[in-house]
Amino acid sequence: MSLKFVLLTLLDREPRTGYDLVRTFDTAVGYFWNASHQQVYRELGALADARLVKFKQIEQEDKPDKKVYSLSSSGQKALRLWLENPLKAQKNKDLLLVKLLNANSTNLSLMREELQRNIHDSEILQATYLEIEQRFYSARQLRSLPDNQVMIYAALRKGILSIEAHLAWLKEVDKLLGKTFKK
Amino acid sequence: MSLKFVLLTLLDREPRTGYDLVRTFDTAVGYFWNASHQQVYRELGALADARLVKFKQIEQEDKPDKKVYSLSSSGQKALRLWLENPLKAQKNKDLLLVKLLNANSTNLSLMREELQRNIHDSEILQATYLEIEQRFYSARQLRSLPDNQVMIYAALRKGILSIEAHLAWLKEVDKLLGKTFKK
DNA sequence: CTACTATATGCATCAAAGTGCATATAATCA
DNA sequence: TGATTATATGCACTTTGATGCATATAGTAG
Numbered sequence: 001m002s003l004k005f006v007l008l009t010l011l012d013r014e015p016r017t018g019y020d021l022v023r024t025f026d027t028a029v030g031y032f033w034n035a036s037h038q039q040v041y042r043e044l045g046a047l048a049d050a051r052l053v054k055f056k057q058i059e060q061e062d063k064p065d066k067k068v069y070s071l072s073s074s075g076q077k078a079l080r081l082w083l084e085n086p087l088k089a090q091k092n093k094d095l096l097l098v099k100l101l102n103a104n105s106t107n108l109s110l111m112r113e114e115l116q117r118n119i120h121d122s123e124i125l126q127a128t129y130l131e132i133e134q135r136f137y138s139a140r141q142l143r144s145l146p147d148n149q150v151m152i153y154a155a156l157r158k159g160i161l162s163i164e165a166h167l168a169w170l171k172e173v174d175k176l177l178g179k180t181f182k183k
Numbered sequence: 184m185s186l187k188f189v190l191l192t193l194l195d196r197e198p199r200t201g202y203d204l205v206r207t208f209d210t211a212v213g214y215f216w217n218a219s220h221q222q223v224y225r226e227l228g229a230l231a232d233a234r235l236v237k238f239k240q241i242e243q244e245d246k247p248d249k250k251v252y253s254l255s256s257s258g259q260k261a262l263r264l265w266l267e268n269p270l271k272a273q274k275n276k277d278l279l280l281v282k283l284l285n286a287n288s289t290n291l292s293l294m295r296e297e298l299q300r301n302i303h304d305s306e307i308l309q310a311t312y313l314e315i316e317q318r319f320y321s322a323r324q325l326r327s328l329p330d331n332q333v334m335i336y337a338a339l340r341k342g343i344l345s346i347e348a349h350l351a352w353l354k355e356v357d358k359l360l361g362k363t364f365k366k
Numbered sequence: 367c368t369a370c371t372a373t374a375t376g377c378a379t380c381a382a383a384g385t386g387c388a389t390a391t392a393a394t395c396a
Numbered sequence: 397t398g399a400t401t402a403t404a405t406g407c408a409c410t411t412t413g414a415t416g417c418a419t420a421t422a423g424t425a426g
Contacts, residue, residue, distance in 0.1 A: 001196055001381080001382075002225075002278060002281075002382085002383095003382080003383085004207075004278065005281060006281050009281055009282075010284075010285050012285070012332075013224060014220075016403095017403095017404075018404075018405070019191065019403065019404050019405080030274075031280075032275070032280040032281070033274075033276050033277070033278040033281065034272070034274050034275065034276075035383085035384095036302075036383090036384070036385080037404090037405080037406090038384080038385075038386090038405095038406075038407085039384075040405095041383095041405060041407095042383095042406080042407090046349075060391095060403090060404095062391085062393085062403095063391070063392070063403050063404070064390060064391050064392085064403060064404040064405075065348075065391095065404075065405090066403085066404060066405085067404090067405085078284070079278055083280075083282060083285055083290060083293060084293060084314070085298065086300055087278055087279060087282060087301075089304060089314075089386065090276055090277075090278060091217055092186065092215070093215065093216050093217075094215040094216070094338075095188075095270055095273060095343070096184060097214075097215040097334070097337070097338050097341065098185075098188060098192055098214075098215070098216065099192075099265075099266060099270060099340075100190050100194055100334045100337060101192050101193075101334045102195070102262070102266055103334055105262045105330075106329070107266065107340060107399090110267060114269065115208045117269055118270075119252075121272060122330070141404085148287075149366065150286075150360075150363045151280070151284045151286055152284075153357075153359075154280070154283060154352075154356045154359055155280050155284075157352060157355060157356075158280060158352050159282065161187060161348045161351055161355075162275075162319075162345070162348055162349075162352075164205070164348065165344045165345055165347065165418095166344075167346035168344055169337075169340060169341050169345075171345045172337075172340060172344075173337050173340075175332075176333060176337055176397085177407055179316075179382090180330055180333045181330065181385065184411080184412085185412090186412080186413095199372075199375075200373095201376090202372095202373065218413090219413085219414070219415085220374090220375085221376080221377085221413095221414080221415080221416095222375090222412085222413065224374095224375060224376055224377095225376085225412095226377095226412095228376085241376090243373090243421090245373095245421085245423090246372085246373050246374070246421065246422070247374040247375075247419095247421050248374075248375090248420095248421095248422060249373085249374060249375085250375080255408085262370090264423065271377090282388065334374090335381080349377060361375050361400090
């Protein structure tokens with residue numbers, strides 16, 4: 001039920017092809033969602049069957065033909081209805097914590113490797129996000145940011161704040177592990 | 184493939200019944216995982232079929248009979264193998280952000296209501312977590328915390344740090360929304 | 367006496383998500 | 397000429413998740 005509303009949201013902002021949608025997950029929307037092309041095409045098919053979206057077949061000479069999808073009026077209605085209803089809280093399942101639950105004095109180095117890897121990856125992602133923020137969302141640029149881009153910026157901010165907290169936690173756990181399980 | 188390793192992890196720490204496992208999700212492990220009893224029993228059945236767990240049927244007089252599950256040697260091997268392999272990064276999908284992507288000047292109040300609800304719920308959860316920390320994990324209690332409880336505490340810390348960051352972000356977004364879409 | 371709660375386990379069905387496989391055009395690279 | 401990349405779409409299969417239904421014992425609350 002979720003991907004459905006992601007696609008409706010994106011198509012409401014701007015008509016797109018399935019291919020465009022998939023690429024969107026590789027860039028801006030990728031901060032908080034992703035889906036494989038197979039999932040996207042399947043869901044688009046279902047949405048079209050349910051008449052929530054319509055599409056125009058467009059022939060291209062240099063590239064394969066494509067279908068440009070947009071919301072139908074009942075699609076807009078469905079989206080509006082979804083917006084009006086409160087979200088229910090989502091639980092985030094965390095496999096890293098599951099792994100760490102297995103920590104003991106014999107596998108300490110394994111666990112710390114996993115933590116270090118995680119710290120490393122997180123720092124790289126953090127650097128990437130911060131660079132994007134500096135390059136595209138300076139105080140000056142923010143003042144002239146188009147309205148429909150503001151929540152994309154908010155998504156980036158979410159990524160930045162989450163990673164910061166995650167890194168702080170990782171370092172805390174690394175200390176905790178060392179103190180607890182060193183022989 | 185995930186619930187499988189959660190169950191193996193929990194059963195490796197201590198043999199349990201399906202019912203015990205479900206209750207674990209309602210308490211400590213609930214910080215970072217949950218599953219319905221139907222899912223748990225099905226997965227336990229699959230694990231038993233695959234000979235990764237074994238169980239003893241135990242008759243009780245005052246309560247219904249139960250099955251106490253524990254890891255088989257191949258279950259332990261499977262768990263160890265999983266621990267040795269790096270986790271792949273998980274993407275957290277965020278429906279709140281999807282909803283906010285739809286923000287515009289006509290639905291501003293709707294969006295702010297959603298944000299306020301989220302702030303309220305998060306503050307309640309935060310208070311709960313902080314209370315648990317104060318009550319069960321004071322500096323004094325931490326010094327005598329059994330080794331196998333340390334990562335449960337880490338899970339709580341993860342919850343606390345995540346919520347703090349989430350709250351900071353929510354308040355940031357609320358300001359951003361106000362600035363952008365007020366008429 | 368009836369309802370409800372706690373303990374305890376499970377099946378069946380359907381919706382959603384993930385993965386592998388498949389196809390087609392056109393351009394570029396080696 | 398053959399390989400790879402970008403564009404573009406989709407089916408089939410499997411796994412996972414969610415929900416409803418079903419059953420059984422025993423204690424407690426009203």
